[in-house]
Amino acid sequence: MSHTDPERVEQVRANLRAARSRIEAACTDSGRDPEEVSLIAVTKTCPADDVRILASLGVTDVGENRDQEAAPKAEQTADLDLNWHFVGQLQSNKARSVARYADYVHSVDRAKIARTLGERAAAAERDITCLVQVNLDEDSRAGVIGSRGGVDPSDTLELADRVEEQERLSIGGVMAVAPIGGDPSQAFARLYEVACRLRDRYPRATVISAGMSGDLEAAIERGATHLRIGTALLGEREPIVG
Numbered sequence: 001m002s003h004t005d006p007e008r009v010e011q012v013r014a015n016l017r018a019a020r021s022r023i024e025a026a027c028t029d030s031g032r033d034p035e036e037v038s039l040i041a042v043t044k045t046c047p048a049d050d051v052r053i054l055a056s057l058g059v060t061d062v063g064e065n066r067d068q069e070a071a072p073k074a075e076q077t078a079d080l081d082l083n084w085h086f087v088g089q090l091q092s093n094k095a096r097s098v099a100r101y102a103d104y105v106h107s108v109d110r111a112k113i114a115r116t117l118g119e120r121a122a123a124a125e126r127d128i129t130c131l132v133q134v135n136l137d138e139d140s141r142a143g144v145i146g147s148r149g150g151v152d153p154s155d156t157l158e159l160a161d162r163v164e165e166q167e168r169l170s171i172g173g174v175m176a177v178a179p180i181g182g183d184p185s186q187a188f189a190r191l192y193e194v195a196c197r198l199r200d201r202y203p204r205a206t207v208i209s210a211g212m213s214g215d216l217e218a219a220i221e222r223g224a225t226h227l228r229i230g231t232a233l234l235g236e237r238e239p240i241v242g
């Protein structure tokens with residue numbers, strides 16, 4: 001039996017309300033309709049009870065970045081019928097597990113993972129919407145330490161083609177994390193250009209997953225359609241050890 005602490009419910013409710021007001025204010029500033037902007041609650045390091053609380057407050061989309069944590073949480077909350085977004089680095093040996101619960105994978109960053117995930121999705125008889133993760137950090141591309149992952153912007157279309165070759169995968173758009181220490185607004189403007197080029201080839205690929213707790217305003221200003229928000233909803237995380 002899950003047991004939700006009323007104090008925690010109130011805290012998350014207040015956080016959610018504050019996050020929604022930030023989103024609305026940013027939409028007003030950019031002349032955008034808040035209906036165009038979806039909120040994904042990133043629940044990493046938080047218990048399944050928090051997922052239940054979020055769902056009870058109307059959240060429909062949750063995100064996780066590690067399969068070891070996401071798989072059991074998705075199972076424990078399967079009755080809630082949520083959309084699960086996998087937003088972390090995906091290793092081939094986790095593709096089988098991720099294909100069982102993920103509705104969206106935001107972090108497709110190489111042809112091999114598109115192929116493996118496609119095979120696993122077919123085996124699980126599930127459809128997955130994939131986003132190409134784009135590296136917006138010019139200083140740290142090509143696997144240099146400190147890189148936050150993703151393909152060079154110029155490789156986006158090629159990787160989208162690889163996703164589309166897979167029967168059970170479809171290309172949904174792009175995702176990026178703003179480079180540490182850089183100007184998020186500039187980075188997200190770059191992502192927007194990449195997203196437009198992708199949409200020219202695949203009109204259905206309309207998702208721009210950008211913006212976290214600290215930079216959601218810049219992301220909205222630059223056309224984000226999906227925000228991935230953790231800390232602003234659930235509080236500071238304990239650092240992960242190991």
Ligand SMILES: *Cc1c(COP(=O)(O)O)cnc(C)c1O
Nearest residue numbers: 042065087212213228229230231
């Ligand atoms: C943790 C995480 C987020 C959420 O970040 P916050 O700063 O807590 O809002 C978003 N995207 C990815 C890929 C993450 O790993």
